[in-house]
Every structure is written in C-alpha cells, then in structure tokens.
Amino acid sequence: MIAAVLKKELRQYVRDGRVLVLVGVLFGLGVAAALSGWNTVRAMEAERAAASAVDRDVWDNQGQKNPHTAAHFSRYAFRPITNVSVFDPGVNTAVGGAVWLEAHHQDPATLRPIEDAVEIHRFAQLSPAWILQCFAPLLLVLLVFASVAGERERGTLRHMMSTGVRANKLLWGKGLAALIVLSTLAPLLALVLAMVMASGASPLPDAAARGGLLVATYAVYLLVCLFIALAVSARSRRSKTALVVLLGFWALSAVVAPRLANNVGALVHPAPQSAEFWSALNEASSGAFWGTSEEAKKRQEAVRERALAEYGVASVEELPINYDGYMLQASEEFANEVFDEHYGALHDTLMRQRETARYFSLVSPTIAIGNISSALAGSDVAAHHHFTNAAEQFRRDFIRLLNEEMIEHAGKDGYNYQSDNAFWRQTPDFQYTPQTISEVWPRIWPDVLMLALWCLAGLSLATSGVRASFAEEATS
Amino acid sequence: MIEARGLSKVFGTAWALRELDLVVAQGELVALLGANGAGKTTTINLFLGFLQPSSGVALVNGQDVHKAPLASKRELAYIPEQVALYPMLTGLENLEFFTALAGHTDYTKAQLGEFLERAGLAPAAIERRAGTYSKGMRQKVGIAAAMAKRATTFLLDEPLSGLDPKAANEFSTTLRNLKHEGAAILMATHDIFRAKEVASRIGMMKAGRLVDQIDSASLGHAELEAVYLEHMRDDAATVTARAS
Numbered sequence: 245m246i247a248a249v250l251k252k253e254l255r256q257y258v259r260d261g262r263v264l265v266l267v268g269v270l271f272g273l274g275v276a277a278a279l280s281g282w283n284t285v286r287a288m289e290a291e292r293a294a295a296s297a298v299d300r301d302v303w304d305n306q307g308q309k310n311p312h313t314a315a316h317f318s319r320y321a322f323r324p325i326t327n328v329s330v331f332d333p334g335v336n337t338a339v340g341g342a343v344w345l346e347a348h349h350q351d352p353a354t355l356r357p358i359e360d361a362v363e364i365h366r367f368a369q370l371s372p373a374w375i376l377q378c379f380a381p382l383l384l385v386l387l388v389f390a391s392v393a394g395e396r397e398r399g400t401l402r403h404m405m406s407t408g409v410r411a412n413k414l415l416w417g418k419g420l421a422a423l424i425v426l427s428t429l430a431p432l433l434a435l436v437l438a439m440v441m442a443s444g445a446s447p448l449p450d451a452a453a454r455g456g457l458l459v460a461t462y463a464v465y466l467l468v469c470l471f472i473a474l475a476v477s478a479r480s481r482r483s484k485t486a487l488v489v490l491l492g493f494w495a496l497s498a499v500v501a502p503r504l505a506n507n508v509g510a511l512v513h514p515a516p517q518s519a520e521f522w523s524a525l526n527e528a529s530s531g532a533f534w535g536t537s538e539e540a541k542k543r544q545e546a547v548r549e550r551a552l553a554e555y556g557v558a559s560v561e562e563l564p565i566n567y568d569g570y571m572l573q574a575s576e577e578f579a580n581e582v583f584d585e586h587y588g589a590l591h592d593t594l595m596r597q598r599e600t601a602r603y604f605s606l607v608s609p610t611i612a613i614g615n616i617s618s619a620l621a622g623s624d625v626a627a628h629h630h631f632t633n634a635a636e637q638f639r640r641d642f643i644r645l646l647n648e649e650m651i652e653h654a655g656k657d658g659y660n661y662q663s664d665n666a667f668w669r670q671t672p673d674f675q676y677t678p679q680t681i682s683e684v685w686p687r688i689w690p691d692v693l694m695l696a697l698w699c700l701a702g703l704s705l706a707t708s709g710v711r712a713s714f715a716e717e718a719t720s
Numbered sequence: 721m722i723e724a725r726g727l728s729k730v731f732g733t734a735w736a737l738r739e740l741d742l743v744v745a746q747g748e749l750v751a752l753l754g755a756n757g758a759g760k761t762t763t764i765n766l767f768l769g770f771l772q773p774s775s776g777v778a779l780v781n782g783q784d785v786h787k788a789p790l791a792s793k794r795e796l797a798y799i800p801e802q803v804a805l806y807p808m809l810t811g812l813e814n815l816e817f818f819t820a821l822a823g824h825t826d827y828t829k830a831q832l833g834e835f836l837e838r839a840g841l842a843p844a845a846i847e848r849r850a851g852t853y854s855k856g857m858r859q860k861v862g863i864a865a866a867m868a869k870r871a872t873t874f875l876l877d878e879p880l881s882g883l884d885p886k887a888a889n890e891f892s893t894t895l896r897n898l899k900h901e902g903a904a905i906l907m908a909t910h911d912i913f914r915a916k917e918v919a920s921r922i923g924m925m926k927a928g929r930l931v932d933q934i935d936s937a938s939l940g941h942a943e944l945e946a947v948y949l950e951h952m953r954d955d956a957a958t959v960t961a962r963a964s
Contacts, residue, residue, distance in 0.1 A: 248820035252806070252813075259808040399804030406768055406798035407821040407869075408790045718770030 249417025274432040281330040282439035311646040315347035321635035321674035324446040332373035334623025343635040381469035388473035390483035450681040471702030478709030501608035509597035529579035569650030726776035749905040751915035754925030760908035797866030801878035803858040807851030839864035856887030876907040
C-alpha cells in the first residue's frame, strides 16, 4: 500500500513541471553555494598562509630591537581556516581570523572578511548549510502542502478510503515520495564533500564523526519540516490554506526567528558598548598599574618589594636582573587578571544571550539546526571564543618570553638593551588546535534534544492530522 | 451480499438513519430513493465503514464492516457521484493506483487496459490524462477499478447524477451487466426512471427510515413516480399507513 502511494506520488511529481523546476533551482543554488564556499575558504586560507609567512618573516628579520619594543611591534595569531567551513562558515566572516599579540593588551580578533563584503553579502551568506536550513524546507513545503488537503479537495481521499487504505500508510507513502524527490539533491552533498576535501584548508579533529552527526541532524531537521508540512496539509480543508500556513511558518522559523532570537538575547542581556568596554578595560588594566594614582603607586611599590625580597637585596640597583623587565612582566600579570575578569564577563553575557536565543528553538527548529551545524563545523561563536582564548594564552606566554629576555639580559641597559634576529628566530609560532567533538558536544546536546523533540512532535502531529482528516472525510 | 440489521445512526439528537433492515442479495440491485437528508448517503457511509453505527450492524458478504473493515472492503467497490481521479495521471495509471491500493498489484498494463475497455472507455482515452476526462469517462474508470478489484458488492452514491443521457444509458447497461454477473448492488439515487430501469427493488427513504420497498417490475414509471411523490409528502399518516 505504501509502495502504491509512493509510486503514484512520484509519478505526479515527475509530471508536475513545477517540481522539476524547484529541484533544479535548489540544486543550482546548492552548487553555487558550494563553489562560493570553496572559493571563499581557499581565498581566506591563501590569505592566512601568506599573511602568516610575512608576519614570521618580518618578525624574524626585524633586526636589533629592545624586546619590549618588539612586544609592542609584536606578531599576529592566525586562526586556521577549517575545511568544514566550506559547508557552514558560521560566524567566521564576521568575527575575524587574526589576533594581534600585543604587550599590555588583549586585542579582539581582526581581519574580518565581512568588512570587505558588499551589503547583500552581509544580509545572507550563500552556503550549503544555509541552503539546507532555509531553502530545503521551502522545497518540502511546496512539495507537500497539497498532499492531504489536495486529496480531500479532489475527492480522491474518499476514494482511497473506500479501498481500505490506512492513514499511517498514506502518510509514509507521501512522506517517502517527498524525501525521494529531496534526495535528488544528494549529488550536491558529494560535491560539497569534494569541495571540502579540495579546499586545502585544515581538517577539523574528528572529521568523520562531525560529518556523520551533521548528516544525521540535518536528516532529522528535514524530517521535522516534512512532518510539519504533512500535519498542516492534513489539518487543512483546502490546499491553499495549507500553503499559506506553511509559508507563514517557514518565514517565521527560517527567516524571522533566528534574527529575532539574537535581537531579544541582546536586549535581555545587553553587552557593553564597544567604546565603554575598551575605556573601562584600559583604565583597569593599564591605568591602574602605570597611572599616577595612589593605588597605582602602591601596586608598583608592592612589585618593587616583591623583587627585593625575591632576590634578597635592599635596593633596585642591587638586583641581579633588569628591573624594568620585571616590572613589565608584573604589569602583564596584573593586566591578565583584569582581562580575565572583563573578557570573562563579556563572554558570560554573550553566552547568556545565546541561551536566551536558544529558547526560540521552541518555535523554530531552524535555530536548533543552525546551532548544531555551526558548532560541528567549528564556525560558531564558541569556537571563535576557543580560538581567541588560545591566542590570548599564547600572547601571555610570548610576552613573558620577551620580558624574560629583558629581565635576564638587559642588565643596566634597560630599555636601551637590544636583542637581535637570532633571538627573534628562536621564538615559537602560534599553533592552534580546534576543539574535539567531545568538547563541542556539551554545548550542542540541548539543540540535538530540541530537534529530536521537534521530530517526535512533528510525527505525532502528522499522524494525528492524517487520522483526523480521514475521520472528517468519513463524516463529510 | 449487503445486509443491514437494525442499522441506526444518530448525530446528536437527530436520527440520520433509523432501524434499517435491508438485504441486497447477489445478482440484485436495490435502488434507494429519497429526498436530500433522507438517509441514503448515511446508509452508504455506514456500509463503507466511514461512520460508526449508533446501533445495529452493517454486513458486507457476511463481514461486519466495523469489526472487519479490511476484509469487508476486499470485494466491495464504491462509486460516488463524482469519481475522483488524479488529473495528471492517465486513466490507466489511475486504475493501476486504485487497484494496487486494493491489493491487486499483479495486473499488466494490457490487463488494466482491458478492464477500462470493458467498462466502456474508448481505447484512445486510456493513455490520456484524466484531467481531460468527462464525468462519464471518470465513472467508467471507477467501474473498471471495481472490475479489476473483482468486486462482488457495489455501493453507488448518486452515480447517474450529471451524466448526459448517452453516458447515463451506458452506465445503466454496465450496471445491468454487473447485476447479471452476480453482483450485489446498492445504489442511492434521485433518478426514479433510471432506478426503475436497472433496479430489482426500489427502497424509498424518508427522514432516516426505509418507508417502502417495491419490486421494480411491479409498477410502471408513472406509478412509481406517483408512489414516490406520495411518500415524499409531509403527511405522516399517509407514510405510516403505507409503511405498515
């Protein structure tokens, strides 16, 4: 019975030229998205590799310079572009891929591709993930909106019921047919995979597990969309009504809710204004140590006493080390605590915004799959935060290395001491390892759970909807 | 065989069908006449299992349609006023689908084509999309589906309504053939003259009751119409007297 319904549905889809056009358009969009993602990632990776090489070269060959001057001149920590971001670039283009490793400052990431993008690119970035999240559900809506309502309108539902067809078999036959039409986009996945492999970008850890989870969660997401479309079609007396309701839901879920969720998150948990944040951070990290206030003077005096006690001498002049370097390192350690406090508070605010936004997945499964997709692709805000944390840890170690060079070798020369290329060339490069899937899982399981609940609810609604349409048709 | 025993249906406080006792034997066609709301379609819906009876039983070939819904439908064909088909599929593909739903998936295209031709569909129309079919042609696909299903019992709900005289005549011929082949047919209709022409017996329904059953051969067209109109008058005494 399911096979009969399936065959009939597929025949109708093939006869209906509109379906072929829709599938063709979506396929074309998918190909364009894959090529665009591949091109972007290749360009970003090439740019990163070139910039990284130049940065190393400039650092290594900067000549004779005081280590602290070099610490202000400093280097960049570049975030490797991961190959899965061909599929889902997430926030990569908006958050920046390089952090300037400067003394006294924890700088935000810079080199954001979106700054160079045209306006339309800022609105919606064409990516295979976006096609699947936004347009594949639209295709399902257009395939399925008349599936049950249309049968009622034509009178064929009654005809089928007289043969003894069961509601659940009709549901599965129709659902499978729509999924088969959707599966004609499968070559697109192969293309995306080929583009991922050919991008030349760094592979993410646990790539196979990530790929498997991505396929599984997107499959569940599309099932959710299918079940909802079938449920609405079954509950509507007219197919036009079903179409209007489904387009409304699609617009709410795929277009409005993700943006609204972020806006509400920011409204409920406002982050400080940029100028306000930097001003407070500078005052608390630099002014509070190097300033002329009593408090700053006390801090400097405490460092002096600590140094004298540490080396068992009575005056700075007697210290066997360079005191300027010692002070610089002490100021770094003081500032690091301030950075942890301020950036920590900012991060907490952003996470609270994210948690608030996540509640909107109760009305929009697109939010849940969006969170899962970008997390697994290593391109969400948390992945960026992981990178900036790693960069900051490297900055602290790197600046300590430069300060220690000054402490140990500058002697009485102080700021006049100069290191040379031999020293610069000994310093390490920033190495970044993205999070493993076990580190990613704790932040996506609520979204996976939400998607599973949506799927169960959708199946239940679709099943009860088709049964209700049978009952209504019987009494009509 | 189609059989109702004390079959009743109440919607809220309104009786749609009250205490129907009726037997349609194999080789017999019983036509139910009555005004709109008399209970004809409710009777058909009860035999189809679409409605749960308030009391009594509806039997098709000895199977209670509510206790054994699939078994009772196995040899049952239903032809409504408008046979609904899929406009983008051909007549043959529509027939293939509905016979497959009924569990007959082993027919070849040639065999399905033969059913359509036997039902009276022109060979040239068989491979045409059903969206281009007239009502009469759709009825023929419905008949072909019943034949392909090897149905022995038929429920027809206003099948002649809206057919042109030629198509109605062809449909009547098909019904007579089915009857002669041993089918049990229950037909709800408003068409007194076609009912007289094809039915073995004619049941008259009013306000949910079967108020009369007449051997169609016992009366002429005019007499039948007179009896029908007499029943349809809002005169309870007359109706009761005749029903008794």
